[in-house]
Amino acid sequence: MTLQKRIWDLIVLAIFVFAAAFVSAPWFAFRALKAAAQYEDVQAIGELVDFPAVRSGLTAQLVADAPAAKPEAPSIWRDPMGVFKKAVEPLAPPEPKVDRYLTVSGFSALTRGYPPGAAPAAPSSGEALKRAIKGPHPTIAYWDPNRVRIAVGRPEARGKTTVFTFERRALFTWKLVHIRLPTDERQG
Numbered sequence: 001m002t003l004q005k006r007i008w009d010l011i012v013l014a015i016f017v018f019a020a021a022f023v024s025a026p027w028f029a030f031r032a033l034k035a036a037a038q039y040e041d042v043q044a045i046g047e048l049v050d051f052p053a054v055r056s057g058l059t060a061q062l063v064a065d066a067p068a069a070k071p072e073a074p075s076i077w078r079d080p081m082g083v084f085k086k087a088v089e090p091l092a093p094p095e096p097k098v099d100r101y102l103t104v105s106g107f108s109a110l111t112r113g114y115p116p117g118a119a120p121a122a123p124s125s126g127e128a129l130k131r132a133i134k135g136p137h138p139t140i141a142y143w144d145p146n147r148v149r150i151a152v153g154r155p156e157a158r159g160k161t162t163v164f165t166f167e168r169r170a171l172f173t174w175k176l177v178h179i180r181l182p183t184d185e186r187q188g
Contacts, residue, residue: 026148026166029174030111030138033164037108045107049176050167057178058098061186101179110162111138113152115185131155148174160184 029048036044074082100106100116109119113136136153143149146168154160160182166174 021172022145023143025172026143026150026168026174027140029166029176030150030164033107033176034111037104037111040104042104045104048174049107051102053177054179055098055102058101058181061181062097110179111152111164113154113162154182 032044033048035041036048074086076083101110103116105119106116109116112119114120136155136158138150138152141149141151141163148166150164150166151161152164154162162182163180164176165178165180167177169175
């Protein structure tokens with residue numbers, strides 16, 4: 001085998017390894033989020049989740065009468081009292097229902113397929129192995145070079161799935177930007 005042939009083989013191997021790593025990077029980001037939630041690693045969760053984007057997406061799903069578009073701000077010339085009321089009214093905090101999804105236990109339950117607060121306790125090692133074999137397993141629902149959706153089915157209800165949307169931020173860096181809840185959990 002000549003030196004030129006070996007160099008060509010190494011280049012082809014490097015391209016194959018790069019492509020495999022690029023394609024599988026979002027899957028590893030989901031697994032990292034699941035492990036960080038399981039082991040309560042708050043710093044890792046903070047690095048893997050774009051909290052403002054996820055919070056706004058969940059708020060839109062959980063608020064029953066979320067406006068499609070913000071109403072026009074009052075004008076000082078047409079509605080001076082409306083301007084004054086808007087200036088002195090306190091800023092309302094986000095809906096508290098969203099907060100239970102954005103906790104460590106909430107992420108742990110969601111990545112295992114359960115709603116927050118409904119996940120069973122950690123099983124024994126033998127039971128965990130049986131559950132891992134039985135499933136349901138996370139699947140890739142959509143993949144493109146910049147956005148990936150991973151669907152996680154409910155263990156007790158096969159028709160209900162939670163979809164995690166990851167967005168590429170750097171060559172191999174992916175962040176969670178949206179969580180789509182099953183239809184019966186959404187209000188709007």
